[in-house]
Amino acid sequence: MLAAVLQVRAGSLQVMLWERAREPHAHRWSLPGGGLGGDEDVEASIRRQLAEKVDVRQLSHVEQLAVFSNPARVPGPRVVATAFLGLVPSHIDPVVPSDTGWHPVDALPATAFDHEAICRRARNRLASKLSYTNLGFALAPPEFTISALRALYSAALGYKVSATNLQRVLSRRGLLEPTGGTVQPGPAGGRPAALFRFVSGEMRVTDPFAVLRPPAARSLGS
Amino acid sequence: MLAAVLQVRAGSLQVMLWERAREPHAHRWSLPGGGLGGDEDVEASIRRQLAEKVDVRQLSHVEQLAVFSNPARVPGPRVVATAFLGLVPSHIDPVVPSDTGWHPVDALPATAFDHEAICRRARNRLASKLSYTNLGFALAPPEFTISALRALYSAALGYKVSATNLQRVLSRRGLLEPTGGTVQPGPAGGRPAALFRFVSGEMRVTDPFAVLRPPAARSLGS
DNA sequence: CCAGGTTTTCGCCTATCGGTCGAAAACGTG
DNA sequence: CACGTTTTCGACCGATAGGCGAAAACCTGG
Numbered sequence: 001m002l003a004a005v006l007q008v009r010a011g012s013l014q015v016m017l018w019e020r021a022r023e024p025h026a027h028r029w030s031l032p033g034g035g036l037g038g039d040e041d042v043e044a045s046i047r048r049q050l051a052e053k054v055d056v057r058q059l060s061h062v063e064q065l066a067v068f069s070n071p072a073r074v075p076g077p078r079v080v081a082t083a084f085l086g087l088v089p090s091h092i093d094p095v096v097p098s099d100t101g102w103h104p105v106d107a108l109p110a111t112a113f114d115h116e117a118i119c120r121r122a123r124n125r126l127a128s129k130l131s132y133t134n135l136g137f138a139l140a141p142p143e144f145t146i147s148a149l150r151a152l153y154s155a156a157l158g159y160k161v162s163a164t165n166l167q168r169v170l171s172r173r174g175l176l177e178p179t180g181g182t183v184q185p186g187p188a189g190g191r192p193a194a195l196f197r198f199v200s201g202e203m204r205v206t207d208p209f210a211v212l213r214p215p216a217a218r219s220l221g222s
Numbered sequence: 223m224l225a226a227v228l229q230v231r232a233g234s235l236q237v238m239l240w241e242r243a244r245e246p247h248a249h250r251w252s253l254p255g256g257g258l259g260g261d262e263d264v265e266a267s268i269r270r271q272l273a274e275k276v277d278v279r280q281l282s283h284v285e286q287l288a289v290f291s292n293p294a295r296v297p298g299p300r301v302v303a304t305a306f307l308g309l310v311p312s313h314i315d316p317v318v319p320s321d322t323g324w325h326p327v328d329a330l331p332a333t334a335f336d337h338e339a340i341c342r343r344a345r346n347r348l349a350s351k352l353s354y355t356n357l358g359f360a361l362a363p364p365e366f367t368i369s370a371l372r373a374l375y376s377a378a379l380g381y382k383v384s385a386t387n388l389q390r391v392l393s394r395r396g397l398l399e400p401t402g403g404t405v406q407p408g409p410a411g412g413r414p415a416a417l418f419r420f421v422s423g424e425m426r427v428t429d430p431f432a433v434l435r436p437p438a439a440r441s442l443g444s
Numbered sequence: 445c446c447a448g449g450t451t452t453t454c455g456c457c458t459a460t461c462g463g464t465c466g467a468a469a470a471c472g473t474g
Numbered sequence: 475c476a477c478g479t480t481t482t483c484g485a486c487c488g489a490t491a492g493g494c495g496a497a498a499a500c501c502t503g504g
Binding site for chain 2: 489490491492493494498499500501502
C-alpha cells in the first residue's frame with residue numbers, strides 16, 4: 001500500500017517522499033503509505049493514508065500501478081505492497097509535514113527499499129498514458145494556456161513537445177475547449193494567451209485512442 | 223492471486239474456468255488461483271498455481287491486471303486478490319482437469335464472486351494492448367497466415383479487422399516477418415497463403431506506440 | 445485442359461493524422 | 475512608432491490508417 005504521488009513543479013516532474021527517521025533505512029527517502037484497514041478497499045485505503053500523512057486531498061487522479069512482492073524487497077518478513085500512481089494538478093501546493101518533500105523523479109535522493117523502482121514505474125506509466133489517453137487533465141489546473149500545458153507535458157514526458165501539435169492533437173480528440181478568457185502578457189509583452197480547459201466530464205480517464213479501429217460506422221440508420 | 227487465462231478458440235475469445243464443487247458458490251464457475259507462498263513473488267506464485275492446477279506451462283504472456291479488494295467481494299473474512307492476465311497461443315490445447323473448461327468471455331456461465339468483472343477487465347486490457355503494443359504475438363502460433371492472424375485479432379477485439387490493414391500496420395511497426403513458407407489451400411482451392419511470424423526477440427511486450435513523440439531526431443552525429 | 449469458383453495478395457486511392465515551419469496577430473517598451 | 479516578445483494560426487509535407495478492386499494462384503468439374 002504505497003503511492004507515488006507525482007506533480008509537475010518548477011518545470012520538472014517530482015514525486016512526494018518522506019525521510020525515514022528510524023531503521024530500517026533511516027534517513028533514506030520513502031514513498032508514503034500504510035496498512036490496509038478492515039473495512040476499505042485498497043484504493044480507499046491509499047486515499048486515507050495520503051490524507052492522513054500529508055495534506056493531499058486534492059488528488060486529481062489515483063490508479064493502481066502494480067503489486068511489488070519480491071520476498072527480499074524489504075528486510076525481515078515479506079511485505080506485499082500494492083503501489084499506486086497519484087497525480088496532483090500543477091496549480092496547487094499541498095502543505096506537507098516537515099519530513100516530507102518533493103524530488104525530481106529523474107534525480108532522486110537515496111531511497112528506501114525498492115521505492116526507486118516504483119517511482120520509475122510511475123513515471124513510465126504516466127508518460128505512456130499521456131500519449132494514448134486523456135490523462136493530461138490530471139496534471140493541469142482548471143484553466144491554462146497552451147504554453148503552460150506544453151510545459152506540463154514536456155516535464156512529464158521528459159522531452160519538448162510542440163505547442164502547435166499538442167493543441168491540435170488534443171483538440172482533435174475532443175479533449176480541449178477554449179474558455180474564452182485570456183491571460184495578461186508578461187512584462188516583456190507578447191500576445192495575450194488564450195485560456196483552455198479540458199472539456200467538462202472528461203475529468204476521468206477515458207478509453208485509449210486505439211489504432212486498428214472497428215470498420216467504418218457507415219452512418220447506417222437505426 | 224487469480225488469473226484470467228485467455229485464448230482464442232473456435233473463433234472466440236475464451237477464458238479458462240473451473241467449476242466449484244463446494245460452497246461457497248458451489249457449481250459456479252471460478253478463475254484458477256491460490257495462495258501466495260513464502261518464498262516467491264506474486265508472478266512466480268500465479269505461474270505455480272496455473273502449472274499445478276491445470277496443465278498450462280505454455281503461457282505466452284502473464285501480466286498483472288489489478289488488485290481486487292472490495293471487502294464484500296467474497297463472503298466471510300476479506301480476501302485481497304491480485305488478478306493476472308494470462309495468454310495462451312491459439313495453436314495449443316492444454317489438457318485441463320475434468321472440472322475445468324473454456325468459456326467465451328462474452329457469454330460466461332454463472333460465475334463465482336467477482337470473477338465476471340475480473341474477466342471483463344482482462345478482456346478490455348487485452349483489447350487495448352493489442353492496439354498500442356505488440357501483444358498480438360501472445361495469441362498467435364509461431365507461424366501463421368494473415369487470415370489466421372486476422373481471425374485472432376477479430377476474436378480478441380470483438381469486431382472484424384481488415385486483413386490488409388492489419389498486415390500493413392504490424393509490418394510498418396516492424397513486428398511482422400515473412401517466413402518464406404506457404405500453406406496448402408483448402409479443398410475449395412484458393413491462392414496459397416504466405417506464412418508469417420512475429421520477428422524474433424519481440425516475444426515480449428515492448429513500449430507502446432506513442433503519439434506526441436519526441437522532436438525529430440535530426441540525425442545528429444555522436 | 446479450360447471455365448468458373450475460391451482465397452490470398454498486392455497496388456492504388458483517399459482521408460486523416462502528426463510534425464514542422466513561418467507568417468501574422470497582439471501585446472509591451474523605449 | 476519602431477522594435478522585441480509571445481502567442482496564434484495557416485500551410486505544407488510525410489507518415490499512417492482504412493478501403494477497394496484487380497490480379498495472382500490455387501482447386502474442381504466438365
